[in-house]
Each structure stands twice: as structure tokens, then as C-alpha cells.
Amino acid sequence: MSAAIYSLADVLRDPRIWRGRAAQEAVVATHATGHALLDAVLPGGGWPKSALSEVLIDADGIGELSLVLPTVAALTARERGDAVLVAPPYVPNPAALARRGVTLARLHIVDATPVDALWAAEQCLRSGACGIVLCWPQRANDRALRRLQVACETGSCVGIAFRPATAAANPSPAAVRVHLALRGDTVTASVLKCRGANPPGRPVVLDRRVAH
């Protein structure tokens, strides 16, 4: 045997060695989600800046807005950080959103039929004029989602698509997929997929507050 002494770092740099976790931190530009535990498990520490993220929910209103509002609040505080909600299922209450720090002047809502909603979401994502686009695609097949994903890259915009949890079984071009579920009294977020790293095994418990 050779008596040469190898440092561990040198050995690990060998391309033939595959490590379970991504060896180097993926260089993904992100926006913090505002949830410390979730940021810790997402590669780059937040929502990818120029990619589509998917939030899969068991039922409407279990905390999907609380999940994204910190990001919306942070982005709408800036120039060119307009947020667009494309065809939300209910009325986003301006009073509650303002209380969470969202700048209402930079929050825009689009009402549209399912087909127009996909068009509108793509336009907003692609334009480069928006900081974040939230959409609730109704008839989103793989092709439609891929279009949205490409539009996110073109416009370097955070795109978040909310879909029912039943869609979790189907593959998706989204860079990040988070499944929101109710477990007893708590809401958990499990990362099903995140580009640039292996998804963490354990779901993250989200803070659930009403009165603020």
C-alpha cells in the first residue's frame, strides 16, 4: 500500500465519489420564506428566485397564505416587486394582508377563466415586471406547468402555484414542491422535491397563529 497521506477534503473532491447529499451548496438565488425551519431544509434557504414552486394543499385555507405571505410582504416592500394573484379562489382580505406587512399598492389581483388565468400567469411571470406571482391553476397539465416554469426563468420571478394535494402523485416540472398537510392541530410542510438537493425526510411544523 502506498504510504501517501491524503487529506479527507482531497479525497472528497474526487468526482468518482458520490455523496448522499449534494456536495456543494447549490448556487440557487432564493427569497427566504420567512419560516426559519422551512428555510433550513430548502436548498439556498428559501423559494427559488427564478423558478416555479408548487404548494400542494389538503384543503383550502389550511395555511397556504401564511406560508407565502412573509415573502410577498418582503417583496412588495421593494421597487419592481409587484405581486400578482392570478384567479385566487376567495377574496384575499386586504386588512389581514396589510397586517402581515404586504404593501397593498403593489398587490394586484387578476380575475380570469381557467384558460385565461394560465395565460395571465405566464404573462406576469415572463414580463420581468413582477416580484412574485401566485396562481391557482385549475386545469394545469404538465405542459402548462412547464410553460409557467420557463416563464419564471425568463422573467426571473418567483412563481408559486397552489394545487390540491391529489396532484402530488403526478410528476411536475416545478423546482420545489411543498405539501401542506393537517396533522391534528398542527400544519406540516413536507418538501416533496427540491431542485439542487435531496428532499429532507421529515416534515416541518409550521407556526399557526390567528390573531395578528
Next chain:
Amino acid sequence: MLWACILLPHLALDEIRRQRENYDEAAPFALVTGPAQRLQIFDANAAGQRAGVLPGQALAAARAIAGDFAHANYNADTEESLRRLLAAWAYGYSSMVSLREPGTLLVEIGASLTLFGPWPTFERRLRDDLSQLGISHHIVVATTPLAACALAHAHDGIAAISDAACRRAVAQLPLRALTPLGDVTVDALSSMGMTTVGQILALPRAPLARRFGPAVVDYLDRLGGIAPDPVELYQPPDRFAAHMEFDHEIETSTALLFPLRRLLGDLGAFLLGRDGGVLQFELVMEHDGRAATRLVVGMQEPQRDPASLFDIAKLRLQASTVAAPVRTLRVVANDLPPFVPASHDLFDARAGAGGSINWAQLAGRLRARLGESNLYSLEPTADPRPERSWRRVPRIDQRAELVVSPEPRPTWLFERPIPFHGTPRRILAGPERIESGWWDDGDVRFDFYVIETSVGQIAWAFRPAGATDGPWLLRGLFA
């Protein structure tokens, strides 16, 4: 002062070329004028002139020479309105633009040279713009307006920027360059043995005035810069209206796109000239035998870039149905506020991204396709009643003070209450009595609770005031 004369030798023909999508440069084409029995050639394109079709010929004679060729009637009104549009364009380069001399634009450039660079650069800009608008032209610079016009008829691209150079250039002009004097005078002068303008300018004025009248002397003095020559200046109008008529009825909206692009290109040139933008314009489509279709195209902020105007108008056109085939397309813009260019941050990474647009352009695009009312912002109101605690507004002023109630309010609101079947898992907060609206027919008296539904959602629910049991109605979700 330095006057640039932009001579527009084939303006009517240019107008036809701009209007027709399938105009073929290689096919002979002529404009005719005069009574139907004695049609005369007014102007012919290059291919026509090569084939022997010359202005002034009778149509029948031209047919005999060149065979059958396409022709259209000359329309002096459309020619003149195109000239006015070009004046609006030229107004962007100089505040002194005149339409006094027929078939030309007179532009004072002396004061604009500092801004638009030395004359060759400035000239290239003018020529580029005109070529883009599809206008054939001659450009000549001289120190008096009349000299510039006389030179433009004979030359293209010369610049006589000193009085001496200007006098020399004019003196060499042949007699027939003095068209404003009239053929009779010019013929009389040439029968006197004169051949160039210089010879006439050298004649003593008094006998000339006795023989030809004071108007001729006055003209020659103004031409040579001896007498002052004030020109009436063009003032751009406060509204824009342009139209295109079609030979045949247009039945598809795709076929309307070409004329639409042309008209909006003209609108863009007009807006650039008066340094304005457009906030709203109207597309009027006229049909045979029924009322015109009017489409209003609105913008979030004043715009003037022809490409984005076309983009928005195209979406508006595609989103609407036009009831009948279209005969005439008209663009009318009355609302022309000052244009404030969007400022970009030098270090903004996004500004450099290809194809990126600003929010105003995006909003215009969305409104054009989805309808004015389907893009909005939400504003909280001071009213405690859930259905009136918010309202849709086209936009919110960023400096506006917003009222926000201190009570817990759900992030999702239902437009209408939804009945809740089953019993809540628990009641988290409440009751909060909301009692209001006895004065405006929106009387409500309810107790609101924060409950956890059987699924686990946290909901905002209510019951009639004072009720301790009975059905719940949901008003929102704490999502």
C-alpha cells in the same frame, strides 16, 4: 437661420405603398387624376416610369405605351393629412416647422444642431426616420426657406450653410427651378435669353418690377435673403386622428393587423414629435350599412412606443368580436397627457433582461385581454361589515393611508357566507358582535367567532346575534 427643406416628391404614392400590404415594387403602378373621361397620370412608381408611364400623360396614352397596369385615384386630402403627420414628426426635431410651401416640409435646423449633432448626423437621423415611415424624400439645407425649396427640387443632400454658398448654389439653378413664379413668367424670362437663376438675380429690380409685377421681385428678394421672409409655423394639434380605407371589406382580425400597425406607428411618431404619451385611444371600425364598432384601448400609464401600443391594441382586438366586415379603420386619440419616461435603476438586474417590460405595460396587456375590471387592487375600508370591509380599486396610491382594524381578520374572505355543516371542533375566539348598517339598508347583527372546522381549518364563522346554538355560517378562512 438654417432651413432644411424636406421635399416629398411622391407623397401620394408613398401613402398607397404604406396602406397596401401586398404592394409590389416591381409592378408598374400609377395614380390618376382628373375627370373620368380624361384621366391623367398624376404620378407613377419607378417600375411604371421605366415602362414609360410619365406624369401628365393621358391614362389611355400611358396604357398604349406600357400595357395594362394597376392604378388608383389620387386623393389630395390623404396626401395633405400625411404631410401634416410628417410635420408633427418633424416638430420633434425643431420648434420651427412650416407647411407653407406645397409638397415640402420646412424645418429650421440651426437651433437644433447642438442637440442632434453636426448636420451629417442629424441628416442621417431624419433620413432613417423617413425611410422607416416609408416616405421618399429629398433633403436640402440653405439659409433661406425659398432657396432651400428651390434647391430641393433640383438636388438631394446638399447643405449650403453660409450665405455665400447658398447664393452660389442658387445662382447655378436652371430657370425652371423657380416654379413658384409660374410657367408664364418663367417662359417669358427664358425667351429673354436667361438660362440660370443667377442671371435673373443680377438684373436691376426696378425694370423687372415694371415688367413682371412686384410679386416676382419680392420673391427674388426673399430667395436671395435680401428681404425678410417670415414663415407661418406649424402647431401640432392636441388630438390624433388617422384612418385607412380599404378597397375591399376586411373580414378577419388578422388582416386588420397590418393597417393597425401602420396607424399606431404613425401615432407613435406623432407622440414622439409632441413629446407626449397616450393614455387611451379608440379603434373605430366602420362597416357598410351599420353603425361603426368602437373599441376603447386604455393604458395604465401614458405610453408612446409603437410596439407596445400595437401589442395592447392587438390583444384588445382579438378579445372582442367585430360584428361585420370592416371598410375603414380609424385610430382616434384625444387623451394625450405628457409622457414621463420610466426610469430604470442602473444596477437593476432585471432592467437588462431581454423582453422585459414594466408594470404599466404588463397591466395594459392584461386589461386589454381580460377586460378593464378584471385587474384590480384591494383596499380595506373602515366598514366593519365583512362584505363591505374591502373594495376593488383600479390602483392604490402608494402614499395613501390605509385603515386596518385591530381585530383578528381572516386572510381569505368569502364573497358570500357559506353554510357550515357539522359542529366545530372548538371555538378559538369570540363572540365579536358586528352590528351596523341600519342607516344604509345593509343592516347586520351577528356574533363572529373564530372556530376550528372538523377538517382542521381555522375559520371565521358567525351566528345571528345572541344565538347560542343553531347553524353556523362561514365568512372566511385564516389561511
